[in-house]
Amino acid sequence: MSSLNRPLSRLSRRLRIRTRLGLAFGLLLLLLMGLAALSVHRLTGLSEALNRIVDDQAVIRDSVNEINRNAEAVARKLLVLMSPDAELRVAAYPEINASNNRLDDAMQRLAMVLPSGPRTERLAEVRQRLADYRASYVDVRGLIERDDFQAARALLGSDTESALSLFVSAIHQLAASEERAGTAQARELRDQIDADRTGVLALCVGALIAGALLAVGVTRSIVLPLKRAEDGAELIAQGQYGHRIEVDSADELGHMAAAMNTMAAAVGEREAELRRLADVDLLTGLPQRARFIADGDRLLATLPERQQQAVLICIDVDRLKAVNSVLGFDAGDALLRGAAAKLAGLFEGVAAYGRLAGGTFAALAPVARLDHGAALAAQLREEVEHKLSWQGQSLDLSVSLGVAHWPEHAADTEALLRRAEQAMFEAKRLRQDVAVFNPSAEASRALHLSLLSDLATAIQQDQLRQFLQPKRCLKTGRITGAEALVRWQHPQRGWLPPGDFIPFAERSGRIRQITDWMLARAVRTLAAWEAEGRAPMSIAVNISTLYSASRAARRAGSVWSWMSSVEMLTAMLMGARP
DSSP states (O other), X not given: OHHHHHHHHHHHHTSOHHHHHHHHHHHHHHHHHHHHHHHHHHHHHHHHHHHHHHHHHHHHHHHHHHHXXXXXXXXXXXXXXXXXXXXXXXXXHHHHHHHHHHHHHHHHHHHHHSOSSHHHHHHHHHHHHHHHXXXXXXXXXXXXXXXXXXXXXXXXXXXXXXXXHHHHHHHHHHHHHHHHHHHHHHHHHHHHHHHHHHHHHHHHHHHHHHHHHHHHHHHHHHHHHHHHHHHHHHHHHTTOTTOOOOOOOSSHHHHHHHHHHHHHHHHHHHHHHHXXXXXXXXXXXXXXXXXXXXHHHHHHHHHHHHTOEEEEEEEEETTHHHHHHHHOHHHHHHHHHHHHHHHXXXXXXXXXXXXXXXXXXXXXXXXXXXXXXXXXXXXXXXXHOEEEEETTEEEEEOEEEEEEEETTTOSSHHHHHHHHHHHHHHHHHTTOSEEEOOHHHHHHHHHHHHHHHHHHHHHHTTOEEEEEEXXXXXXXXXXXXXXXXXXXXETTTEEEOGGGTXXXXXXXXXXXXXXXXXXXXXXXXHHHHHHHTOOOOEEEEEEOTTSOHHHHHHHHHTTTTTOOEEEEEESOSSOSOO
């Protein structure tokens, strides 16, 4: 069957599906019509044969019965011929002749029905017996006509009756023979019916097999390409855009497979472009954060075999916000492109590097020893920091660096990058050019985070305490005022000095609430002194640059009319690097 399916499949692939289905159904219909026509033809032939047998048997039966009746009638009339009455004998002659004529007609019908062969030979024997009887009858009649009744009786009793008996016996034998012949014909007809039934069944089986082969061939030519297309579509949906569906036909399915291949190629190209856009920073052309981490992990995986270590340097462009604010974002973009060009020139082919976000870059470079990291950071800073000319403006490109070591500080690129970023933030806070990640600072940051969440509660629940440090006049020795100092009475950690919470309060913005609290407490103290009648004095309160002077003035203005003075001192003149 497979050997037949292959040429059918090859042929079907050259035809369109509608042509293929039309031919398949047409061939099946032709098979059914041919089978039906053959069955009708055979049934018609069997029916005609059966009718012929039935008709022939009826003719034979009727003819034999007719011969028997007329033979008996002749026998009776022969007895009348023995009568001495001439009138009776004369009346019997026509009846005997009529019976003989009917015998001839019956014999003629038998001759017409019986086929040639042994059956006609038996009929010839019957005719011979009839001829013998008639010859004897003629002799008897002649003797009677000569009035020789004694001789006529003797001849009638011997030869004529014997000839008539032999004739009747031959007729009976012919009837029995024809009955056997009819039975044999019926048996042959049944055998023919069985043979025809077997032939029709064989043709049905053949038509079924042919139809099955045709259906399998057509189905395979449609279902298999559809299955391949379905499997290919699933692979394409899973992201395997390089997969191609086999195109082995020029029909609609082949066109569909080719269209799906074209679609997969187009989607793959767009997907690759989207990945490229997602992985590459459009401004600088450097890998973005996710791509940098992936490149870094691949680089780290190769270092144990080479017995090397690595340093990750986080680079942040200084004063980028100021440049964007004063000169515009185009100037800031020029700074970023300049830094990216220097970074690519230094690390291309030897390290993983990329732009993380804003003005922050990163580079992961292998080193033989970790102490080489400081020299690499210095080389990077010297290479990157330079003057840029932008639209007639001279831009100074300076950077702050944070360094983390692999595998000392982290085992993978992402964790190592977080360490380097923390070191970079520490360098900016301390106004240093380079800072190396310090694990001990991690515990300090955790403490600061814990204190930051407690600080809001401390302000609300009045856990802060204000202490006044007197200011004495050197000439008179009299106390002229005081400086307000803040302490935190933490429920679990005890007394905390300002250095433990003021710096991160400034970074988090909580310094405003602390300053409000200090100003309010200073005003209340001055009001109480005024009520007690003390000499006018002032209280100095340190004000952060993050706390605007106008806000401080508003806080103190409500008691300005009766308050001698509230001194507001700034904790620092300017902030560190932005």
